[in-house]
Amino acid sequence: MSSGGHLRIERRRLDLRAMVPSIYEFPDIFRRVHKEQPYEIGEEVRFLRKVWERHAPQPVQRVLDLACGNSPHGQILARGGIEVAGIDRSATMIAAGQRESRGLKNIRFYRRPIERFKIPARGFDAAIFMSETFPVMTANAAIVSHLESVAAALRRGGLYVIDIDRHGEPRVARARKLWRERTLNVCGAKVAVRAHSRPAPWYSGIHSIFDLECEIEFSDRTVKTRDLIPVRYTVPATLELLARASGKFTMVAAYADLSFEIAMENCERRWWGVLRRL
Numbered sequence: 644m645s646s647g648g649h650l651r652i653e654r655r656r657l658d659l660r661a662m663v664p665s666i667y668e669f670p671d672i673f674r675r676v677h678k679e680q681p682y683e684i685g686e687e688v689r690f691l692r693k694v695w696e697r698h699a700p701q702p703v704q705r706v707l708d709l710a711c712g713n714s715p716h717g718q719i720l721a722r723g724g725i726e727v728a729g730i731d732r733s734a735t736m737i738a739a740g741q742r743e744s745r746g747l748k749n750i751r752f753y754r755r756p757i758e759r760f761k762i763p764a765r766g767f768d769a770a771i772f773m774s775e776t777f778p779v780m781t782a783n784a785a786i787v788s789h790l791e792s793v794a795a796a797l798r799r800g801g802l803y804v805i806d807i808d809r810h811g812e813p814r815v816a817r818a819r820k821l822w823r824e825r826t827l828n829v830c831g832a833k834v835a836v837r838a839h840s841r842p843a844p845w846y847s848g849i850h851s852i853f854d855l856e857c858e859i860e861f862s863d864r865t866v867k868t869r870d871l872i873p874v875r876y877t878v879p880a881t882l883e884l885l886a887r888a889s890g891k892f893t894m895v896a897a898y899a900d901l902s903f904e905i906a907m908e909n910c911e912r913r914w915w916g917v918l919r920r921l
């Protein structure tokens with residue numbers, strides 16, 4: 644659907660990006676704002692390796708990291724000898740990834756939008772999309788062209804693992820209203836976080852719009868960030884249908900909370916969809 648609602652939200656996101664910095668320009672801070680801990684990256688990489696062992700037709704040696712940010716997962720994989728290519732639109736995040744991986748010859752970054760992209764490298768064994776960002780693509784056309792772009796870089800049989808939040812009931816708001824507020828200390832900076840709910844058109848398929856304002860007090864300056872992130876309501880059946888719609892993937896498994904044992908109905912926090920390139 645390319646409804647007026649989607650277009651207005653997209654335009655507003657672009658306007659905001661042009662005016663004020665995004666919290667995603669601060670790799671060390673955004674994870675804590677999202678209530679994630681750095682050790683979770685290692686846990687995710689360990690489970691990724693198990694998923695590959697279970698489903699990949701051959702050992703995974705080359706990986707594409709979508710919306711990679713500074714590619715914390717890619718950096719661990721690259722240190723373990725895997726070749727990694729990261730895709731992200733943020734120059735700041737990419738610069739952070741390049742700084743942190745200086746000296747590693749097997750990780751590189753491409754500044755591209757995830758919705759539709761091309762890179763010179765091809766034949767990747769696997770792709771990953773971590774940190775619950777996939778549902779920011781809200782329009783069917785954007786998701787399908789994203790899947791086509793990933794498929795063009797993957798070899799046949801290659802796996803695409805996508806990490807998605809467990810979406811409870813849609814967060815319905817009649818007007819913009821404060822949802823959560825807290826203050827954190829991260830790497831010597833004081834971060835005041837205010838998250839708001841916003842109304843979304845009922846027909847948009849949007850679970851919630853994450854309207855996030857942060858004030859970061861560094862020792863020498865204060866920065867205010869603003870992000871407006873629509874989150875599409877996404878469950879395993881949605882991903883399966885989108886994979887089919889792309890004509891490039893089939894969904895082979897879905898796992899809850901980094902486990903092969905936890906049933907989807909008991910999923911508490913997030914789930915992974917495992918797609919295979921046709």
Ligand SMILES: C[S@@+](CC[C@H](N)C(=O)[O-])C[C@H]1O[C@@H](n2cnc3c(N)ncnc32)[C@H](O)[C@@H]1O
Pocket residue numbers: 667673709710711712713714715716730731732733736755756757758772773774776779
């Ligand atoms: C929550 S961060 C996750 C980064 C990384 N995967 C991680 O686990 O740390 C989300 C990233 O998605 C990127 N992003 C969001 N929308 C994007 C888009 N439309 N095209 C390219 N990158 C995008 C942001 O720049 C940001 O670096």
